[in-house]
Structures are given as structure tokens and as C-alpha cells.
Amino acid sequence: LELERALLAWRDDPQVDHVVIDGAGDRAFCAGGDITRLYQAGLDEDAEYGRRFWRDEYRLNALIHEYPKPYIAIMHGFVMGGGVGVAAHGSHRIVTDSTRLAMPECGIGLVPDVGGSLLLARAAGHLGECLGLTGHRMTAADSLYAGFADAYVPEDRLGALISDLVASDDADVWVIIARHAQPAGDSMLAAHMDDINAVFGGHDVIAIRSQLD
Template sequence: MSAGDDILLRVEGRVGHATLNRPRALNALSYDMAMALEKALDDWRDDPAVDMVLIDAEGDKAFCAGGDINALYSTGKTGNLDYARTFWADEYRLNAKIAAFPKPYVALMDGIVMGGGVGVSAHGSHRIVTERTMLAMPECGIGLIPDVGGTWLLARAPSRIGEYLGLTGTRIGAADAIHAGFADTFVPSDRLEALKARLVTTADASSIAAFAAEPPEGELALIENGIGAAFSSPSVPDIAGALGKMDAEWAGKAVKAIDRGSPISLACTLEMVRAAREDASVAESLKREYRFVSRCMEDGDFIEGVRAAIIDKDRNPAFAGARKEMPAERVAQMLAPPPGGDIEIPV
């Protein structure tokens, strides 16, 4: 298979320009798209005629709504676990390459940004959001965890915002994406074309500042103290209990979101975000994330979570109650080195 027209890769001036081109699928990232982007990045990294990388997407609804979950589900459902493991391992190496890319990597995060979309944007050096940006890491709802280096990013958010976003999958806009450390700069969407033209002409990332503005007010800074009080609790049930005692609309929504999540995904996400605070590089977090995803079809809730959310769309997955205490041994088993050892990710 080939990525074909699903991702457009070209050099314009001194800029390597990648455009995700599946707008009808909300620019969902397929395996072939990820591998085509990786090859282009390798070429552009070593090409003295390329000074910058720019990644954007077709359409104004989504930058990238995540990885191609349907392909992962359909192969996993037939018992083919190798496809998903290869997808995740190779995708994670791409994420690490983006984080370590030696040239400016400018991501225009316009529209929906979730899962795999976070992985190909939020590790870049220059991350731009608009008034249309809607970012989330909702993986616990489908039996996954905030992967693609998501635990690394969440661990670096202020206070306990990382635990909050990771466990609840809360959708955030531009100001909150910047506050949480997933983005750097707000540019109104009606300035994007002019910004792209300037970048292609100059290959100068400092020119972004001329197009920047103040984003509409967010919410995270206003509720940060409450988030810190609740999400510093030692376990998922304790966090839910603390939220239940708060007389605040956001806390009530957070409890409901946690109740909808996969218990093993929630428990592992909490463990992984906290462990990632001690990681020296995103590569360490990605290796830990792979430990979970390599097991999530056989020993986790991924197949059932995707069935309920995406395939049958009944929104009624057969998860155990989300407030159930997950034994530490079960979490440790999901996060132990996989058979064959950890994946290799260059630092």
C-alpha cells in the first residue's frame, strides 16, 4: 500500500511542506501516511536546501482526529496483533524524530487535534493553534492510553492538569492548549494562509510572531487549583471521590468522564503520567506507552472500547465500573517490558 494522495509532501522554497489530505476522514493518520512523513523528515533533515518543516492539513474541520483506529480494530479483531504493534512502534519512532528534529518544525493545529494528530504536531518546535482548535486525548474511553508521547506532554502540564486531561479526555481550545503546554502560539484562522505564504517565502520561524494574537479566554487556569486538589489523590477511585465532593460543574463532568473510561486504561494512564515526570526524554515515555499498547488488545479493553465508540456506536462498552480499584499487580503487568523487550527509539 502507498500513502498516495493521503499526505502531500513537497519542498516549497526552503521549506519541507507536509499536508495531511484525508479531510473526509478528519485527516486520520494511516500507517502509510506516518511512514511517508517519516521518510520525508529523514530526507529534509539531511537536505541543506531545506531549512524548515511545515505541517498542516486540508479542510477547516480537523488537523488530524487521530490514528486510523478502524484499521487497528479490524486487524486486531481477526487475531492479527502484529499489524497494530508494528503501527504503534513505528508511529512512536516518528513521534520521537519530530521531538528531536534539528530544524524548525511548524505545526498548524487548526481544527480537531486528537491522538495521533497530537503526536505529529505537539512535539514540534513551533505549535500554532486557532479559534477552531479542539484538542483532546480521549483514549481512556476506548481502552487505550494517551500515547504518541502524550504521557510525556501531560506530565509537563502545570499542576495536575496532565492527570485531568488524560483521565477525562476533556476537550480544550486554543488558550488551554497553550496553558497545558501542547501549543505555543495563537494565530486567527483567517491569517493562516498569509502566515504559510510568509513561512514558505522566508523559512524564518520568527515571522510567526507578526501573525499572532491573544486567544479567547480558556478555563484551565481558572480551575487549576481545584484540579490540583482532586487529581493529586493517589488513585482513580480517590480522584473520583474528591471530585464528587466538589460543588463545581467541571468536577461533575470530570466524574462522569472517568466513569465512562476503561478501568485498566485509567489506572495505567495515572501511573504513566506520574512516571513520565521523571523521564529524561520523550523516548522513555514512548517505550512505556508501547508496553501498554502491545497488550491492550489481548489483555485490555481496546477491542471492546472501539466497538462501542466507533463500530457499533452504542456508547455502551462492557467495562467494569470505572471507580473500581485496579490492583497494582494488574497495572504492573500491563506496564512490564513486552515479550522480546522494549522497542528501540533513538533519543
Template sequence: MSDINIRVTGQAGRITLTRGAALNALSYEMCMAIDTALRAWAGDDAVKLVVIDAEGDKAFCAGGDIAELYATGTAGDYAYGRKFWRDEYRLNAYIFEYPKPVVSFLQGFTMGGGVGIGCHGTHRVVGDSSQIAMPEVGIGLIPDVGGTLMLALAPGRLGEYLGTTASRMKAADAIHAGFADHYIPESFWPVLISGLERDGDPQILEFAAQKPPAGTLEPLQADVDRCFAGETLTDILTVLKADDSDFAETTLRTMGRNAPLAMACTVELLHRLRGSQLGIRKALKNEYRYTYRSMEKGDFLEGIRAQIIDKDRQPKWQYAAQEVPASAVSQMLMPLGVDALVFEEENT
């Protein structure tokens, strides 16, 4: 297909996103093509590792292709979106659990669905243009594609901060937060990819890695831990409003643009995930509870309308005063029963 180039070169299974004009936005068909290739290579002894990269200098993958999600959802058809998320999440888990090294080169924007493809592998390379984020709360969604696991594992309360503010991370920030492993200048990437294809050994990345330029996230750690330790979104907002620091003022302004219900559910998801059985499948199953309901009961369609379709940047959020009752969070995150996300082997 024209949006993705899948092949074997030397000892490497190669996946290149080729939809540069659309910032390599991930369609359902692209997800399924990646899934099919990975499953074929898992049992192929000639393929020693997988390399995932993308064409263009603006984005590795700026997220999922939400145009069709919006079109079907506004027509009252929620089935397409639920299928998209279900199969995408299964792919995310498969990448996380893959039996061979998976190397990703993450230039430019790596956001949302791009994180699900690029940040669950074993070797994640960033450069000077890299900007990684989980920006879903800005369109009424929660950080998904396994993003809640990565946020829950981030140092201190960075997970709550990144998940509710949708802040972008440059190379050093992404490494500090656990979304990337190696900073390597992007001019070196073609040579490194050729080496990976030739030798099938990711150790070459260790030798090429450098110390990244200073980031902005680590110096904020104390402020983040102080202000984001609350049990609920309300607790966090209360602390921020009582704090007279520049950090608190800027953070409140940023959070004021995002969907309150999505932020409240993000905080709850992170706390549930840290509680027990921390793992990719639990994260995805919990995320699916929200996304399954996001069109019908959440703010997802309104968020897309305001940010992408009409571009008026004036979403009419539920709970616009940011006072989200616990019952609303529970309703979005309660078990789905027979509709719960299951993985293939759990169906047998």
C-alpha cells in the first residue's frame, strides 16, 4: 500500500511509514499491515530485528487518522472506532511483547498512535527534531495505545503532568520520562539503519548514542511532584490554584484548554495501573473502557470538531468548570463485560 513500505533488507524487517504529507497519520489499514508483517517475521530466522522509521522530516507519526473516526461517529456509528481501537491496541501489545528487537527512529512529531507504534519497542532513537507527546486530552480522549503504562512508569508524578497537560518532550525529556532510549543526531540515522540491516545487531546504537542537549522536564520534577500528588483531578487543581509559582500558573492555563472528563479519567487510570499488576495488557484493557465509550458518552467528537474540523478552538466540554464528579469517572471506566478488550489467545 502507498502509505507504508514493508520489506526485508538484509537481516532486518523494515517498516517505513510513507504518508509524509499527512504527518504519517496511522490508518486502520496501516496498523493491520504492520501487524501482519510482524507476525510473519516473528517466526522467520532470517529476520534478526525490526526497524521502524518514517519518511519526511516533520513527523515519525503525529497520531491516528481520526477523519474516518469522526465521520462514522457523528453518523452514530460507533462500531468502526471500537474496531479500530481494539485492533490497534492488540498491535501495541504485540510490539511491546515482540520476541525480537524492535528499533524505531522517531523524528519530528511522535504523538498518540505514533507513540503506540514507535515507543513500545526495545530501542527507541530520538534526535534534535523529536517532539513526543500524548496530547489526547486536548480532543477529549485519554492517553491510550499503552500510553498510560508509560506515564505510570515515568519518574514521580510526571505521568499525571504529561497526561493532563499534553506537554511535548524533546529528546532529553523523552529519555528522562522513559519514552525513548538513545539520542543520536539524525544525520547519523541512515548509516545506522544500513548497519542494522547488514548485521542485525542493535548494539551499534549503544556506540552511536550521545548525551542529548539539556531538556526542560527534569528541572520541573520537584514542582510536578509537589503539585500532582493528589488522588483526583480536583485534588491536583486545588493544589495548583493555591500555589503562587509560575509553574502553577502556566500549568493551570494549559490544563484549562483540555477536556476535564478526560483529564480526570487519565489521573484515575494511572493510579489504578500503579496499584497492582502493572503491565501493557492491563493498561490497554483499561484504556479501551474509555475509548469504547468516548464517542457516545465522552467529549471525543466535540474535541475533534473544535480542534480539527471547524478549528474554532472553542470546544464545549462536559464539566467545563473542571468539577468532574467521581460518578462520571466511574461511568467511563467501569468494566465492559462481553465487550471488554481481549487478546487473540484469550479468545481460544
């Protein structure tokens, strides 16, 4: 809710040209929502907490997706679940050396949320099914290939990138990013697309499981 309030205020503030979102610390951009709290709410039969949690989360995701100003997400470290929702619906999505991005909800019996199914559906071939059913952690190159990111900036260039973004007024954000972006290297997922399509192209989960077995 704090982020939502800030974005709404900045949206209508003529002194704000664009928004840069970065994680606190070096380990993660955002590792997702408070699943422990959701689990406890379930044990307590507190259905209202879950309804409020999902309502607030999806409203924030929609706000980011429709944001009228450049929204630049610096996706360093772990970007998981809810973190994907805060980053990958933005207009300018930056990955770096430490990026490990995933939709891991399958590991706790949930389906991909935070609008992740929209992103997964846009991935090449049957890659979306693979990522949604396995929770595979993507590198920077994989994230670009899968359509969850737009540019790779080495970690030793992030400080300069953010400084340039802060110093700019209404300059083209893509031009600023291009000064610091570099090729991300080869994607492991891209190299294995034939196998991914063969295994995850089944008409249902049972068929896919049979291929994995």
C-alpha cells in the first residue's frame, strides 16, 4: 500500500518525470509476498486477510502496468513471485549479473499470480508452461529471452545508470539505458527450446508429467 500511495502521488506530480524502483540491499530486489502470514491466516480461518492481500496486490500490479510515466525496475538479486509483479509489468525492466527471476508458486501449491500468467503466455513456444510448472530460476539472459526484462546492465554500471536517470529531466529513458546496457550472453532456455516444446507441449499436466517421467 505504501508503494501504491507513492506511485499515485508521483503520477500526478509534474516534477516527477520517471520512477526508478530498486531493492534495499544487495541480496534481492524483492523475494515475494509474506507467504507465512497468508498461511497463518488460513489456519486461523481468516479469509478476509487473503481477500484483502490479493486485492491490494493485483491493484498495484495493474497500476504499474498502466503507469503513464516511465517505470524503471532494477531487478538485481532474487526477483520472485510478488517481486515479479512489482518489476516485470513496468515499462523499463533492467536485469543484471545477480538476477535470479522466477514464478515459484507451484512449489507451494499455488498458480502463478501477480499477472504472471500474462507474462508467461507471451513467452516463446511452450516456455511459459515450463516456467509456470517448474518455478525455474532465470538468469539475466533467460529473463530477456522469456520476455520478463528489456535490457541487461552489468552491476558495476548500475550506479552510473541510476545517477544518469536521476539527473535527467524529460530525456528519453531508453537512450539513457542504452548508454549502459550490454549483451547479456546466451540464454540456457533458448538453447533447450526444442526439448522444452517437446516436453511442455502436452495438452494437460498429466501428459506433461508423463514426458518428465
